[in-house]
Amino acid sequence: MSKVAFPITIVDHIDIGLNLEKIQNKLQSYYDEYEDDLYLLHKNKIDYISKFTKIHNDEIYKNINFDFSSINLDSNILKVVLSFKPNRKRLISKYIIDIKNENFKIERISANNFLQPLAFVSDEKFDYRKNERKFKELPDNLFDDDLRSMLKFVSFKIGRYTKKYKFAITAHHTLIFCENGRKSTNSPEGIHQDGMDFIMSAFVINRQNINGAKSIIYANDKKQKIFETILKNDQGIIQSDLNSKL
Template identity: 30%
Template sequence: MQKVSESMQLEYAFMFTLRKVNSINPKGFKQFFNDLPLDPYIKGSYRFRRLSRFIVSENKLSKLPHGYLFQSKEYNPLVGDVKREFAELDDALIELDIFKYMVLAFSDSCKLHPEAEIGVHQIRTTCSPNNLGNPAPEGIHQDGTDFIGIFSVDRENIQGGETHLYAAKKEKPVFNKVLNSGELLLVNDHEFYHFTTPIKPQTDAQGTRDVFVLTSPSLLCD
């Protein structure tokens, strides 16, 4: 991880933070990543995805009606201005206590207002000896939301996949780290650009990177 000076830590303290969510055992999520549908909007057949949106009220999690994902080309030059439709999260996943704890950790850490809409994107990126996986095919970018959370579930047989944060696109990153299982990176999307480097397998077998990406607002439209 890049060292950040004490002055920079103070300057960025309320703009991004990394925490370990001790109330969550990420192994409980693993089975729900094995049947993710292929993301049809990305070439290469290496990314798999589901998403749903929620609100948190009085520490209770409520799922909202499903919608389509939409970002403008200003934020996503690759698939911006496209109505992207994905399957919802598995009901059995949503019922897990660890899922609730993850969403609450995001909501509480970002100090979201009551009834704030939260999108939860479940994403698996794969790679093989002949095919790199690209967690951020759109390059260094912002999402066009207020807050972003990246919760690392698992890394299996991969190298790479280092997450970077930038105060500006053409500057050096102010943060760069491989997110380990159980770590949650929280980012103010107005202040930073983010990127994750491609992954490749450590052996001849397939490699996988499993994460949840949380956003508020959700980026889903009716």
Template identity: 25%
Template sequence: MVTEKNISAVINREIKSPIRIGSLTELQINREAFLSYFQPLFENLENDEYLVKENQITFLKNNFSEDIESISSIHKSYFEKQVGVEVLEPWISRLTIEQKKQFSQISTVTRQRNISTFTIEKVKEGYQIQRVEADSFEQKVNDFRSWKREFKQATEQAVENELFYQLLQKAFELVASIHPEIYKLKITSHFMRTLTKGEVKGENSPEGMHEDGAQYIISALVVNRKNILGGETQIFEKKDEVRELIFNKELELGEFAFQADTGEEKTFGNDLWHYVTPIQPVDMTEQGIRDIIGFDIEIIK
């Protein structure tokens, strides 16, 4: 398993904030059983329309700079689905034929997901895992992800089974190896599919280099890669306003990236950010997909 110590040796300076790049096998989870069980479950995810809405608003702001204030005034209500796409019509109707083609392209859904939230507590007999229902999802960040988003809840079949519980337990152990005193975590899980076809790339990190607003994250456990190039996991250290790439790897099936995410610079001394490069299809006539499970992890006690 690659850690911050290995990365420090490669870049010739010390990184103290925790990083773990590993595999299901290293977590002692049966890789073949895990992948064969979870791969089919990504076929029924719900379209993530929030990314489309953000792309549309950004496109209109870039093309109608004189109307940025007016577009900004409806940004949040449109994003949170309080109003429909008709509020954009005053600007859509003024787009050129080429701009309308571009607008249609950026309006293509390239991401699907569901979420679920759990608490996991260390008890005498092992672990106590409890699912927590949530109506919406927000992240503690300074961009559009801080606004309320509602995603379909994961099915019982997807997240209430022995393999998924094993994964939750292993996530607990990763955090406990850094903080031996902890005994309860809150973990929000994301099943996410990124799509690409033809000229439309799949954006894994449309916000660019970023943090997710959690203490720790598994930014990706890769469950499927099909007909794609790209999707490289990158970890950066932010120093002042400069972000330096300190690690990059194209995660294969069953591999994951775990790292400290938000506030870690106060605890460990290094401000870690992350990014995943876009994907594009190998065969342009066929759809390409990248399926991942991600975790946002908070220490409760």
């Protein structure tokens, strides 16, 4: 296996200098601000339908408001599809980071419509991430010192290794939950790349009543596992992504 371009790195709140309990309490008070991820809900419906019939209409993939009753589905299948509920909520924020002589400058900019044209999945399935998606912007009150500390830590970590000191960082603030025994995942695409130079693939703030939820990093062949862990509260993974051997 070729040398990994950037070391897979586990970080925690102590490394970053965060007060985890304070962050947990603050974020919980904003959970109602998070919006349902309707793109993922739509994908879940399509994945279920695909178990029973081949989808020939590309419009179904692209239109999150598609009326599934307009296609010829068995009534029992349609009933299940219409019963699906969102299992992920999210917010988004974007920043320009500039580091000069150890001085850190951060500017928040509009995330606009989010697009991942260089995203990659390990099979030939439709990848909805390549379409434009619009998410609710993070409330200003959550762009706080803790988030700034995390952005600064990640920027310095990558900058010291790559000798690059200007970054555009998009942060996805997600809330994932399970109901009635239905599974949820932070990687509905399966084995994939996000199409970004580097990613913090997860930073867990609060994990409750969850079984499993392994973080697995595969080699370039998408078969060989080279890293596997179950992240605890306060842990995250920083890794290379686009054009890497992962």
